[in-house]
Amino acid sequence: MAALASFLGPACTPSAPSVAPSAGAPVRRVRPGDPSWPNAASWERLNRQIGGQLITVRSPLADCGSAPQGAACAELFKRLKNPYYLGDEVGLTQTLGWVDAWTSQPSAYAVAARRTEDVVAAVNFARENKLRLVVKGGGHSYLGTSNAPDSLLIWTRRMNAITVHDAFVGAGCAGRTAPQPAVTVEAGAIWMHVYNEVTTKAGRYVQGGGCATVGVAGLIQSGGFGSFSKRYGLAAAGLLEAEIVTADGAVRIANACTNRELFWGIKGGGGGSLGVVTRLTLKTRELPAFFGVVTMTIRAASDAVFRRLVGRVIGFYAETLFNPHWGEQIVFRPDNILAIQMVFQGLDRQQAEDVWRPFFEWVAASPEDFRILSGPLVVAVPARRFWDPAFLKGFPGIVVADDRPGAPEGNVLWAGDEGQAAQFLHGYQSACLPAALLEKEPQSRLGDALFAASRYWALALHVNKGLGGAPADEVAAAGDTAINPAVLNSFALVISAAEGPPAYPGIAGHEPDQAAARRHAAAIDNAMKEVRKLLPDVGSYVSESNFFEADWARSYWGPNYQRLLAVKDSYDSDGLFVVHHGAGSERWSADGFTRLA
Numbered sequence: 052m053a054a055l056a057s058f059l060g061p062a063c064t065p066s067a068p069s070v071a072p073s074a075g076a077p078v079r080r081v082r083p084g085d086p087s088w089p090n091a092a093s094w095e096r097l098n099r100q101i102g103g104q105l106i107t108v109r110s111p112l113a114d115c116g117s118a119p120q121g122a123a124c125a126e127l128f129k130r131l132k133n134p135y136y137l138g139d140e141v142g143l144t145q146t147l148g149w150v151d152a153w154t155s156q157p158s159a160y161a162v163a164a165r166r167t168e169d170v171v172a173a174v175n176f177a178r179e180n181k182l183r184l185v186v187k188g189g190g191h192s193y194l195g196t197s198n199a200p201d202s203l204l205i206w207t208r209r210m211n212a213i214t215v216h217d218a219f220v221g222a223g224c225a226g227r228t229a230p231q232p233a234v235t236v237e238a239g240a241i242w243m244h245v246y247n248e249v250t251t252k253a254g255r256y257v258q259g260g261g262c263a264t265v266g267v268a269g270l271i272q273s274g275g276f277g278s279f280s281k282r283y284g285l286a287a288a289g290l291l292e293a294e295i296v297t298a299d300g301a302v303r304i305a306n307a308c309t310n311r312e313l314f315w316g317i318k319g320g321g322g323g324s325l326g327v328v329t330r331l332t333l334k335t336r337e338l339p340a341f342f343g344v345v346t347m348t349i350r351a352a353s354d355a356v357f358r359r360l361v362g363r364v365i366g367f368y369a370e371t372l373f374n375p376h377w378g379e380q381i382v383f384r385p386d387n388i389l390a391i392q393m394v395f396q397g398l399d400r401q402q403a404e405d406v407w408r409p410f411f412e413w414v415a416a417s418p419e420d421f422r423i424l425s426g427p428l429v430v431a432v433p434a435r436r437f438w439d440p441a442f443l444k445g446f447p448g449i450v451v452a453d454d455r456p457g458a459p460e461g462n463v464l465w466a467g468d469e470g471q472a473a474q475f476l477h478g479y480q481s482a483c484l485p486a487a488l489l490e491k492e493p494q495s496r497l498g499d500a501l502f503a504a505s506r507y508w509a510l511a512l513h514v515n516k517g518l519g520g521a522p523a524d525e526v527a528a529a530g531d532t533a534i535n536p537a538v539l540n541s542f543a544l545v546i547s548a549a550e551g552p553p554a555y556p557g558i559a560g561h562e563p564d565q566a567a568a569r570r571h572a573a574a575i576d577n578a579m580k581e582v583r584k585l586l587p588d589v590g591s592y593v594s595e596s597n598f599f600e601a602d603w604a605r606s607y608w609g610p611n612y613q614r615l616l617a618v619k620d621s622y623d624s625d626g627l628f629v630v631h632h633g634a635g636s637e638r639w640s641a642d643g644f645t646r647l648a
């Protein structure tokens with residue numbers, strides 16, 4: 052409750068509403084067919100209010116039901132590999148499901164919001180009619196939190212304006228914070244489009260996510276890591292201001308001067324739990340001269356040799372790469388393959404190559420032990436071109452373009468992310484690895500654990516998804532967000548995951564392979580058990596974690612959870628906003644329809 056004392060709400064923006072649940076708080080939400088489901092006239096009133104943007108949602112997959120072997124269904128499954136197509140379909144999500152967890156299902160109706168007023172109308176309609184409400188932006192939730200059957204969906208895809216500022220001051224902050232360069236983004240924008248405006252066109256840097264088609268609002272509310280987070284910190288820590296529609300239908304501004312606890316909660320407290328964010332302003336920074344990539348794939352001749360390679364790469368990371376220059380991944384595979392997929396900033400190509408030379412030479416010195424399958428490749432590009440779609444299209448295999456006729460030129464994605472479009476997940480687990488594991492003595496235990504884990508399933512150290520080794524001011528800024536503080540001194544997030552191609556239960560010929568999926572999930576479980584032997588109570592990252600995470604509140608938010616719950620209760624004590632493993636979701640049934648407590 053102490054946290055509530057720090058609310059500051061000037062007259063122009065409503066401050067926190069009352070904390071107690073209202074007398075009319077639903078214990079059960081209504082579904083289509085229930086007597087109190089809104090009638091056609093009510094839906095039509097809503098439709099008029101929002102300028103005709105109400106959609107009766109139907110999944111394109113429904114067309115496959117009647118003719119699963121037909122040409123139209125085959126064509127649809129091809130289209131599903133395009134994340135831009137998925138993003139533009141109101142009834143689809145970027146992941147189609149997760150075995151034994153969830154399957155993507157369309158809402159009953161959707162408000163295709165174009166303005167904040169549309170969001171207000173939808174929030175009020177859902178609250179007054181006791182509907183299950185769900186919010187979708189980029190649609191990339193692995194946990195399935197942007198779809199819910201029998202719900203009303205607020206779909207922000209069409210709110211995607213991006214405005215670059217030279218000198219931004221938040222509402223109520225005049226004279227309290229200095230003007231600074233920034234970018235204001237509407238809630239439905241995706242990172243590729245933001246990077247193109249901020250970096251390619253304006254020559255600045257904004258900290259966002261790695262995947263080009265992820266939504267800005269979803270990522271910021273998760274915390275958000277990009278390839279260069281080891282230098283520029285957590286994406287949410289760069290948030291200067293948000294506009295958000297809360298459960299009471301009020302439009303609130305949240306920033307360092309106004310609605311401060313709400314602001315803190317938006318930064319990493321998890322999407323879909325506090326309200327509908329309609330607009331975000333993020334700080335921008337100077338660009339470094341170059342961004343670059345280092346890749347290499349090595350196969351070890353035996354298990355014993357692979358264990359040696361694991362030890363060497365960890366030692367090399369600890370001595371040489373554990374600093375703000377380096378991000379992305381080191382992958383360990385059961386077939387004794389090590390894949391280096393790293394990025395760098397603040398160095399030129401020659402400097403990066405000099406850094407890596409001792410490692411390359413070490414590998415090359417033992418050809419009987421190590422077979423180099425690809426690389427080593429060290430490439431640098433002017434930073435301003437790193438997200439420039441026209442430039443990237445000149446290098447085959449780097450990006451994939453949206454292949455729909457008439458698609459905007461800027462619609463590209465990293466080729467490496469294409470495999471995730473319309474995936475059906477088999478398993479996904481992650482854990483924050485404390486930087487202390489890089490010290491001399493624990494390093495060998497870390498090597499043993501990663502080696503043992505890799506006997507079951509592949510796993511990747513995402514070194515940009517832990518802020519250990521980042522500049523102190525970036526670590527401090529991330530400390531002023533809701534994210535689990537374990538992230539602040541982790542050197543990496545280790546992720547082990549498996550997915551199958553586009554599939555959907557009930558569509559003959561396109562069903563997920565459940566038996567294989569469960570086998571893979573069990574293997575991932577075994578792999579991550581080896582990692583957890585190092586430290587049983589590690590944290591995780593809400594957006595990239597296990598659907599079945601038992602101790603999710605501690606894992607995602609650690610000691611910040613009670614404060615986050617207080618924010619939730621201040622703005623949504625009736626639980627209008629419920630998502631799987633989101634703040635306050637423990638009070639609701641798994642489908643979000645029945646209040647348990």
Ligand SMILES: Cc1cc2nc3c(=O)[nH]c(=O)nc-3n(C[C@H](O)[C@H](O)[C@H](O)COP(=O)(O)OP(=O)(O)OC[C@H]3O[C@@H](n4cnc5c(N)ncnc54)[C@H](O)[C@@H]3O)c2cc1C
Pocket residue numbers: 145185186187188189190191192193196197207238239260261262264265266267268269270272273274275276277278321322323324326327328329468471594595630
């Ligand atoms: C291929 C892929 C790559 C990824 N790469 C990265 C990465 O590099 N770094 C990283 O940090 N994460 C990454 N993620 C995870 C991603 O950041 C999160 O899943 C993020 O929440 C997705 O946001 P979205 O808007 O695309 O998704 P959505 O599914 O639309 O939204 C995610 C959650 O946020 C809520 N939400 C969305 N918009 C709003 C809004 N306007 N107001 C309130 N709530 C809202 C939704 O209800 C849902 O609960 C990746 C995910 C995928 C699938």
